[in-house]
Amino acid sequence: MAGNANRIYNFSAGPSMLPLEALETAASEMTDYNGSGQSVMEMSHRSKVYLEIFEETKAALRAALAVPDTHEILFMQGGATFQFSAVPLNLLEGGTADYAVTGNFAGIAAEEAGKYGGVHVAASSADRNHTYIPAAAELKPSPDAKYFYYCSNNTIYGTEWKYTPETASPLVCDMSSNILSKPVDVSKYGLIFAGVQKNMGPAGMAVVIIDKTLAGRELPYTPKVMSYKVAIEKDSMDNTPPCYTIYMLGLTLKWLAKRGGVPAMEKLKTERAALLYDYLEESKLFHAVADRSSRSDMNVTFRTDGAETDKAFVKAAENAGFANLAGHRLVGGMRASVYNAMPVEGVQKLVAFMKQYEAAEPC
């Protein structure tokens, strides 16, 4: 791989590959950021030098996703799982919300919301082990829902929503595993959140993009650290923010902008996914798991006809420099997570390896 011969092709679902350029810039600035004589890790979050990084990162994210002025961008600790609680605590108001349960994480989010109010399962793909996304006509939103929740890309099952649900209530979306991979009309959403450890930076933080009119509805016992209203008022700095993670996000966004932004990422992800799915269509050894109409361009799930054969392939691939191809423990098989930072060349090489492996394997 360019720049560093020791880098592996890492197909992990997250934390996952970050742009080499971002890592190298971070390394070169590790002990002395921009002549400041200090590491970004050592800076006061209130200092001028850090606030510049913070503002630049926020502005870069706003530009990358064309976030309108009606929406605020928040950086919140606790990863995406924190948002499974923060969303109902802030938006449920003791009422009922619609949840589309199309995978493990949407299921966990729905369960969490049930602690604070009513949950109406407006769609589910559990009948076929989450191998598909229900069609728009199959969604059953409830009339008085406080919001409609879905997860746009199911990291474990390898399925992705190809449409944006049209709902009367505000749309809330977990975009952890496909944010910044394609353009999104943010104005359609009440709230978007995403754990950063796939397409954006190191783990432990979520980006939240919220329609400002939704803030201030939290239940009285909502922890202050989870309040969107407080986070907006304090510009994500009611307590010390994850300063270094925000800096890394900024470096990733610089890399992304240099490469042509989100539209360029969309082209690349289509190319990467097509390489894998086209081969899976023709292969006699490997089969794609998800329905064709619902296949994720970020997490490509596939398997052979047996768990032992799967294991043998994962091991051989690991030995050949293709890391973390084992599927999630809930589903087994294989999963190639091909986020923005995965070079197309990495996927070309993986497909070449799979072809070679298949040719040597008596089917």
Ligand SMILES: Cc1ncc(COP(=O)(O)O)c(C=O)c1O
């Ligand atoms: C779609 C999705 N939502 C939520 C999560 C949970 O994220 P975190 O571990 O940051 O809480 C994940 C983790 O991989 C995910 O893929």
